[in-house]
Amino acid sequence: MTQVETGSAPRRRLSAAARRQRIESAAVEVFAERGYDATTLGEIATAAGVARSVLYDHFPDKRRLYLHVLGTESNAMLAQVADGITGAGDGRDRMHATIAAYLAYTRDRPAGRRLLVDPVPSGDPELDQVIRGYRDARAQVVTTLLAPDLARAGIAGAAVPVVVELLIAGVDGVARWSADHPAADQDEVVGSVLRLLWQGLPRYADPGER
Numbered sequence: 001m002t003q004v005e006t007g008s009a010p011r012r013r014l015s016a017a018a019r020r021q022r023i024e025s026a027a028v029e030v031f032a033e034r035g036y037d038a039t040t041l042g043e044i045a046t047a048a049g050v051a052r053s054v055l056y057d058h059f060p061d062k063r064r065l066y067l068h069v070l071g072t073e074s075n076a077m078l079a080q081v082a083d084g085i086t087g088a089g090d091g092r093d094r095m096h097a098t099i100a101a102y103l104a105y106t107r108d109r110p111a112g113r114r115l116l117v118d119p120v121p122s123g124d125p126e127l128d129q130v131i132r133g134y135r136d137a138r139a140q141v142v143t144t145l146l147a148p149d150l151a152r153a154g155i156a157g158a159a160v161p162v163v164v165e166l167l168i169a170g171v172d173g174v175a176r177w178s179a180d181h182p183a184a185d186q187d188e189v190v191g192s193v194l195r196l197l198w199q200g201l202p203r204y205a206d207p208g209e210r
Contacts, residue, residue: 003103016057016058019048019050019054019058020058022048022049022050023044023045023048023050023054023055023058023059023065024065024068024069024072025048025156026044026045026047026048026049027044027048027065027066027069028069028073028109028111028112028115029047029111030043030044030047030121031066031069031110031113031115032111032114032115032120033111034120035119035120035122035123036062036066036119036120036123036124036127037119037120037121037122037123037124038120039062039063040062041055041056041059041062041065044065064125066122066127067127067130069115070115070116070130070131070134070192072110073109073115073116074116074134074137074138076105076109076112077102077105077109077112077113077116077138078137078138078141080101080102080104080105081098081101081102081138081141082103083097083101084097084098084099084100084101084102084177085098085141085144085145088150091148091149092194092198094145095145095146095194095197095198096190096191096194097189099171099193099194099197100144100186100190102172102175103171103174103178103179103186103189103190105175106172106175106176106179107175107178107179107182110179113172113175113176116131116134116135116161117129117135117172119201121159138168139161139164139165139168142164142168143160143161143164146164147168150163150164167197170193171193174189174193
């Protein structure tokens with residue numbers, strides 16, 4: 001028997017790894033937009049273009065999927081920033097690379113940034129605590145990066161987490177602005193942030209301040 005020509009190529013079946021990646025990507029987008037409590041697995045399956053039964057093959061419940069994508073996005077953010085922190089050069093060069101890396105992460109993975117930095121409250125205290133843990137981890141990374149510069153500026157003790165939080169919030173604000181203004185010269189954006197931080201920190205304990 002001759003096979004009837006349909007005029008179109010047969011659809012290729014996605015591998016399990018590809019389906020899982022689609023589910024994870026869709027979950028990040030939907031959780032970031034709607035929050036944990038309002039999101040259903042059916043919405044994520046639809047966004048991923050897979051049957052709900054396929055989603056269950058990879059993630060048995062919403063909580064495990066949410067925790068998984070939180071961890072994945074946090075690791076991605078820290079890995080990208082760590083490339084700047086541990087790169088070559090002096091402290092100024094590494095700070096420049098770190099700022100540029102975070103701005104790039106925000107442009108490349110805006111939903112991931114919202115999920116970690118501006119999450120819709122989950123309605124679950126334990127899950128909210130997990131998110132706070134990731135925030136604390138990011139703050140520790142920045143504190144480690146800036147430790148020598150903070151010490152030189154006379155910033156110590158209880159002032160350290162306050163200054164670090166201010167710096168993180170400021171750089172994140174610039175990152176969001178940069179993502180909304182893609183035509184802006186990114187080198188100039190990074191340079192402006194670097195100059196403010198690098199020149200401002202040493203003046204923190206300036207005895208001549210008014």
